Amino acid sequence: MELCIKHTLSKYAKRLHKVVRRLVPNCDVRFLLSESGSGKGAAMVTAVAYRLASQRKQIDEILASFKLSKENLREVKTKMRAELEYGLKKETQPNATVKMLPTYVCGTPDGTEKGKFLSLDLGGTNFRVLLVKIRSGRRKSVRMYNKIFAIPLEIMQGTGEELFDHIVQCIADFLEYMGIKGARLPLGFTFSFPCRQASIDKGTLVGWTKGFKATDCEGEDVVDMLREAIKRRNEFDLDIVAVVNDTVGTMMTCGYEDPNCEIGLIAGTGSNVCYMEDMKNIEVVEGNEGKMCINTEWGGFGDNGCIDNIRTKYDKEVDEGSLNPGKQRYEKMTSGMYLGEIVRQILIDLTKHGLLFRGQISETLRTRGIFETKFLSQIESDRLALLQVRRILQQLGLDSTCDDSIIVKEVCGAVSRRAAQLCGAGLAAVVEKKRENRGVEHLKITVGVDGTLYKLHPHFSRILREMVKELAPQCDVTFMLSEDGSGKGAALITAVAKRLHSIGEN
Structure with a gap:
C-alpha cells in the first residue's frame, strides 16, 4: 500500500x-x-489507517475462537481419557459418547498368514473390491488387485436393500473381471461405520455417518444383509469371515510390518481411532486374558456437551445443517468431511461484515459443500503464491482480490490447525492409556495412520505429531503411514482369524 x-x-x-x-x-x-x-x-x-485497523481487529476476533490454549488442549485430553473409560465399563457404556466397541480381533499378524482372500471396502462414496494374495515365510509379501465402483447418492440415501444389492452387483463384476466367479474365498468386509459386534463376523450398525442414510439398516447386522443380498442374486457364495472397521485394518496393515503398532488412526473424510486393549479392562466382554482391539468411535466425543466450551458458532451451524445434527461433534471439528464447510461459514460471516469479496455474498458461497476440504490443502501449501490462491477462489466462482486471498488463507489455517490440535489431544489420551496399561514409565509405540487429511494436508500431520509429543511426553510415538489398510488390512484380519480358528480347533 x-x-x-x-x-x-x-x-x-x-x-x-x-x-x-x-x-x-x-x-x-x-x-x-x-x-x-x-x-x-x-x-x-x-x-x-483506522479503517484498516478496525477490519484487522474484526478478522482477528472472529478467528480467535479457533485458537486453543494449552489449557484447553490438556482439558480435551483429560475429558477424552474419561470418555474412553466410560465406554469400557458395563455400567456406563450404554450412555457413553465414545462407544469403545469390541471388534473381536484378538491378534495381530505373526508372519505365518498365507492364501487368497477377498476384501470389500465401504467407507465413502466409492466402494472397492480386492483380491489379496498373502505369502508367508522369509519372502513374505502381500499382492493386491482391486477395482473401484461408485456409490451414487440415491443409493447412499435409498433403502438398505438397494445399497447391498448394489454392493453385490459390484462384487459380481469384480469376480467376473478377475475370472474367479466359482471360487469360494474367505472374505473380510471393511465397513467404516459404527458397529456393535457380537463376534468377528457379526456387526450391528449403530448409526450411519459420512453422508450415508440408507433406510432399514440401523440396528441390523450388516453381514446378514450382505449374505441375504448374495442369496437374492444367487450367482456365487462367499465365506464372510470378518467385518472390520477401517481403523482396525490400518492398525493391522502397519502391524504386519512393525510389531509395535497397536494403534490405528484415520484422519481423512472421517476421524477415528482403534487400539489393542487389555481384556481385563473390557467389562462388556467376558474373559480377562490377552488383548482385543477396541474401535473407539471417538467421533461422538462431545455429544454430551463436554467440549461445548470450545465449539464456535460456526461449528454449531455446520452441525445443524448436517444429516445427523447433535451427533459426531468431535468428528465435525476434526475430519475432512466438515472442515471445508466450517471455512465456508466463516467466509460468509466475514463477507457479511464487509471484510471479504467486497461485501457481496455470491450464490456460490451460499452453496453448502462447495468449499471442499481439498481446497484447504491447496490454499495452505507453502509453495502456493497468492495469485494461485486467487485462481482457486475464482474457480469456485468467488471474485476475489489479493487481500481476500490473504484472509482466506488465514481462515483455512485457523480451521485446519485447530483440527490437528484436537486430533492430537485425543490421540495423546489413547497413548497415555496404553502406557498406564503396561505399567511402564516410558512407552515406545507405533501408530498406523491412514486418511487424506493426514497424507495430503501440508501441515496437519506435523501439528498432530507435535501435539501428541507435548501432551504425552512419556510416550515415544512413531507414526507409520498405512499402505491400504482398508483392503490389505481386512485381508490380514481375515487371515489372522482363520489362523486363530485353526489353532482353536486343534
Missing part, C-alpha cells in the same frame, strides 16, 4: 508514520512525497 504525504521530513509526517505502523502492524505501508496536499489529505490517511 502506498500513501502520499506533503513532507516526509516534518515532525507531523514522522508521527503519522508511527501511528499507521502501530495501528496496522500487518500491513507494509510506504509513504510517497507529494508536492501538493493539505491537512485534509493527512486526515484521510489517518481515517484509512
Whole structure:
C-alpha cells in the first residue's frame, strides 16, 4: 500500500508514520512525497489507517475462537481419557459418547498368514473390491488387485436393500473381471461405520455417518444383509469371515510390518481411532486374558456437551445443517468431511461484515459443500503464491482480490490447525492409556495412520505429531503411514482369524 504525504521530513509526517505502523502492524505501508496536499489529505490517511485497523481487529476476533490454549488442549485430553473409560465399563457404556466397541480381533499378524482372500471396502462414496494374495515365510509379501465402483447418492440415501444389492452387483463384476466367479474365498468386509459386534463376523450398525442414510439398516447386522443380498442374486457364495472397521485394518496393515503398532488412526473424510486393549479392562466382554482391539468411535466425543466450551458458532451451524445434527461433534471439528464447510461459514460471516469479496455474498458461497476440504490443502501449501490462491477462489466462482486471498488463507489455517490440535489431544489420551496399561514409565509405540487429511494436508500431520509429543511426553510415538489398510488390512484380519480358528480347533 502506498500513501502520499506533503513532507516526509516534518515532525507531523514522522508521527503519522508511527501511528499507521502501530495501528496496522500487518500491513507494509510506504509513504510517497507529494508536492501538493493539505491537512485534509493527512486526515484521510489517518481515517484509512483506522479503517484498516478496525477490519484487522474484526478478522482477528472472529478467528480467535479457533485458537486453543494449552489449557484447553490438556482439558480435551483429560475429558477424552474419561470418555474412553466410560465406554469400557458395563455400567456406563450404554450412555457413553465414545462407544469403545469390541471388534473381536484378538491378534495381530505373526508372519505365518498365507492364501487368497477377498476384501470389500465401504467407507465413502466409492466402494472397492480386492483380491489379496498373502505369502508367508522369509519372502513374505502381500499382492493386491482391486477395482473401484461408485456409490451414487440415491443409493447412499435409498433403502438398505438397494445399497447391498448394489454392493453385490459390484462384487459380481469384480469376480467376473478377475475370472474367479466359482471360487469360494474367505472374505473380510471393511465397513467404516459404527458397529456393535457380537463376534468377528457379526456387526450391528449403530448409526450411519459420512453422508450415508440408507433406510432399514440401523440396528441390523450388516453381514446378514450382505449374505441375504448374495442369496437374492444367487450367482456365487462367499465365506464372510470378518467385518472390520477401517481403523482396525490400518492398525493391522502397519502391524504386519512393525510389531509395535497397536494403534490405528484415520484422519481423512472421517476421524477415528482403534487400539489393542487389555481384556481385563473390557467389562462388556467376558474373559480377562490377552488383548482385543477396541474401535473407539471417538467421533461422538462431545455429544454430551463436554467440549461445548470450545465449539464456535460456526461449528454449531455446520452441525445443524448436517444429516445427523447433535451427533459426531468431535468428528465435525476434526475430519475432512466438515472442515471445508466450517471455512465456508466463516467466509460468509466475514463477507457479511464487509471484510471479504467486497461485501457481496455470491450464490456460490451460499452453496453448502462447495468449499471442499481439498481446497484447504491447496490454499495452505507453502509453495502456493497468492495469485494461485486467487485462481482457486475464482474457480469456485468467488471474485476475489489479493487481500481476500490473504484472509482466506488465514481462515483455512485457523480451521485446519485447530483440527490437528484436537486430533492430537485425543490421540495423546489413547497413548497415555496404553502406557498406564503396561505399567511402564516410558512407552515406545507405533501408530498406523491412514486418511487424506493426514497424507495430503501440508501441515496437519506435523501439528498432530507435535501435539501428541507435548501432551504425552512419556510416550515415544512413531507414526507409520498405512499402505491400504482398508483392503490389505481386512485381508490380514481375515487371515489372522482363520489362523486363530485353526489353532482353536486343534
